[in-house]
Each structure stands twice: as C-alpha cells, then as structure tokens.
Amino acid sequence: MLTLPRQDWEEIDINYSGENSFASFLPNNSNIHAYPAKLVPNLVHDIINTLRKYNNIEKTLDPFVGSGTVGLESKYLGLDFYGSDMNPLSILISRTKTLTMENTPHVINSLNSFTELLEKEYKETHAISCVSFKNIDYWFKKENIKQLSYIKTRLDYFLKTKSRKYQEIYSLILLTSFSSTIRKCSLTRNGEFKLYRMVESDIAKFNPNAFEIFSNTVNQLLDMLNHTNEIYEKKTITEITLQNAKELLNIDDESIDLIFTSPPYGDSKTTVAYGQFSRLPLQWIGDLIRKYLKIDVYSDNCDEYLLGGKKSGIFLDKEIVVNSSETLKKLELQMTKTINDELSRLKQAKLQLSFIKEKINNNALTLEDLSNNNVIYELVWERLRLNTLRKINSRAEHSKQQAKIISSEEVSRFFSSYNSCPRKKYRNNKVVEKTIPSITETIQRKINAMPKRVTEIINFFLDLYKVVIETDKKLKLGGHQVWVVGHRTVLGEINVNMRDILKEWFNSMGYNEVTSLQRKYSFKRMPHHITSTITRSEQIDTMMEEYILIVKKERK
DNA sequence: TGGCTATTGCAAATCGGCCA
C-alpha cells in the first residue's frame, strides 16, 4: 500500500455549500429527520474516495453513527458498513437512511393508502388521547395529542398485520416519519437541540395538522429511498446496532479497513444533550420501536451513558491516558491551576463574608468592605440587579430591554451613594444583609462544583480513549481512521485541542498522521457586534472551525 | 438536571426620496 501524495488532499475543496443536504449524490436539500451535528455528506464522500485511490477499502465503521451519514455514503460507494450509537433514535434514523427496500412499488402503494385514509377516519371516529407522559400538555397542544394518539394506534395496528419480511421496512419508514412528525408538532423551537418551548404568541399561532405533516413526511422519505435504492450499484452489508462504542461486540478484530467518525466534542454537560433531543419521540413511540425493531429503548436518559456520563463505567488508568498525549497532560495542568486559583479566590471570599456579616451586625459596613473582594462585590451586585429586574418586570411598565437598563442603573446608584449618610447606610446595610444567605450558598456551590467539573472533563477523555483502543482493535494493519472534531472551551477559558489529543494518542499506538484538514462550518453563529446594515466587506469572520484528522495504522 | 434567553444573519417587506 502506498501513502497518499500531499496534492491529492489539496485537490479536495472541503468548503462545501449546502451543508445540510441528505446525501452527496442527490441534489435534494430536504432531510429525513432532524439530528444534531450532522457530518457534511460531501466531505465524507470525497475523503473516502481519495483514500480509495491507493488503498483497498471494503468495510467502514462509525462508532458514533448519529444520523447515519457515513453509513449512507459508504453504501453508495459499495462498502459494507458497521455503526453503533447509544441513542435509540439514532439507530432508528440511520437504519432508515440506509434501508434497502424490497418490492418498492408495493411498499409505496400500501403506505400511501395507509396515510391517505388516516385523517378521514379520524374525523369519523371519536378519537381520544390514549398516550400520556409527564408534561405532555406542556409540549403539545390538546388537538395534536389526539391526532398523534390516533396515528400511533393505527400505525401499531398496521404494523401488526404485516408479514415479518415487510414488517421491518414498514416499521423503519413509518416510525422515522412519525418521530419527525412528533418533533414538528411539538411546541419546541426548531433551532434548539435541547427542549425549549416556543413563546406564547407563537404557540397561539401554531396549529399544525399532524396528518398532513405525517403523510408529507412519509411521501418525502419514500421519494428519497426510491432514489437512493436505484443508485446503489452493489448489494452491501449495513449493520447498525445500539451499543457502546467502547465495546463493539459484533465486529471482528482487525476486520475494518476504514474508521470514519465524528465523536462528541465534549461531555454531555457542555455539548449536545442527545437524550433531551430524543426525549419526546421516544416517549411517544419508544414502545413501538422496541416492539417492531427490537431496539432496546431503555428508560434512562441516554446522556447518562454517553462519554463521561455518570453511568458510563469508567475503568481506565488516568495516568496512562493522560501521559499518552502531551496536549492532554498540559490541559490537565492548566485546569488544575485554574481551579486552584479560583478556589483560593472563593475561599478568600468566604472568609470576607463572615467579616462582612459581623460588620453589618455592628452597623459598621462600608462600601470599601464590600468592594475589597471582587467575588462578593460582583455577586451582591448581580443579586441586587436581578431582584430589581424582577420587581420592574412584575409591574410590567417597561419593556424587557428597558427593564434591564433601569435595573443596572438603579444598582449603580445604590452603590455610588452607599456611604452618603448614616441613615441611608443603615438601610443599605439591611439590603445587603438580605443577600448574604444566597451568596454564601452560591460560593459554596462553586467550591463544591469546580473540582467535580475537572473530574468530569477528564472522565470524558478516559472514555474517548477507550473508544480509540476499541477502534484500533477493529482496524486492519494499514487501515485508516478519519476523525472529524471541533475544539472546545472548558472552565470558561481553557481551549481543548481535540485534534492534537487524538493525534498524539494515535501516534502512541503506532499510527502516523496522513494529513490534517481544516474547514469552517457556518451553522454556528457567533456574536459579533455589527449592525444589520453593515456592508459585506466589513463582516467579521467568526465562524467555527472543524478539524479532520486522518491517520494510518502503520504498526501494531 | 431540566427549563429556558438574547443576540445574531438573512432576506422579504416596507419606507421614502427622486424622477418622468
């Protein structure tokens, strides 16, 4: 096997437009189901194709399969694909995405007649809401709960009557479409991966028809599957399973030619909470997914089992993992220093606080005593501002923006005239005294939380390292690994260079870096203070970077 | 751990000055 010449990589233009497309080989811009942080299909396609020029690739693996982009592109290129994920919804969507239909015209006809009749039947029946879970009323309008309940009941009945041969195909298509319909009918804001309710005024205007959305989604999905199925030149194996990337039991050791993945960039606390993203669909149809697709929809939130999660079962020796990467070693030192500095600041504040309490008791507190300690001064300031803001908002005399300005001004005035006269000082001392209990609590909470946070971040890397060991076990000698990552910020200020950490780990395991690509992705918008009328040439480029690390296994 | 905000870019809609 040859190593790829550098110019092969330079020939790829990875700054694609239309990043949210479904597949590299279809012009279609719509998608089968929303999913957080999808890979760009063209990127996957171009990199696999470039690697294929000099290397034989038959089997690919994505241990964090997500919505299944690598699976679909692999299938298009005639490669066998293995995928895993801890989120049941991911397994549903990615299996549907890579589905091979049989007897397509029959499937399409039968599904069309099923969806077409639903609304008519619904109107003729006195349907009742038969699905219920905590807060269902908060996330769905009453009429939609009734509609969705009806669809679910009919869907269950439809699937029950199908032969085993077609049951899986029908289940994948209908349950994926229904899951998407649930999201579209819910009172969540679309752009947010976590659950976030629409504002009341939007809710009043929001009257989705679940039947219309469902039948459109089914049609669109059938259309796409019809297209993709026609394009496949070769029959390939696609095996996507609900399992932990740290232990890929169904895959033979040294059987994979290429590992192509994009891991979570950090632990579930600071990045996408996939469990929350999937919560509503799984509450609605988790039982049907389990019943018809044998996907084990467990009742816990899957975030708990993701990398660094509280139930992930970390067992690796920290020293080995950290010492395998200079960057990670530096990160740990940096984090320790930051929290030590912060902890001593907080402990100082705690001491100062008891001093302040005493001064208040003697009515001897001055502004200097407060502003001596930045931590306390800022906390008192913020507490008073929030109190004032709430008061103003409850009177509803000002707009939210005005209220914000007024409350800040009021607190500024409070502090600037703090010592002005004895009577005022007494009153002001009483105001500050009221804030002391909550501030004491805040400081203590921070003192408790900071060391825990460092442990959580390190635990994430212990888990990720275990995945790297596992993928290495599955990869053939001479095979490649492609990892698409983004850098994160932790503890408010420390940058985590994910690419370098992975590169150093791989180096320590007998891999060489083939190349490292970098591209901007535009779906993340960062604050920049420009007006809406600014001309294009003046725009500040603040898009985020995505790093693509490609390594080759050279020795065992 | 779960409930939720504020600031952005884009582009359609609207405004307002100017000219024929």
Added chain:
DNA sequence: TGGCCGATTTGCAATAGCCA
C-alpha cells in the same frame, strides 16, 4: 401619481448553551 431603487425595518430561524 406611479415606478424605481437604495436604505431601513421587520420577521424569522438559528444557536455542539446557560443557569439555578
């Protein structure tokens, strides 16, 4: 007064997040 055109305003989707 209608149409054109550039400037503003408005509507809306979007955000690997934030905070108690």
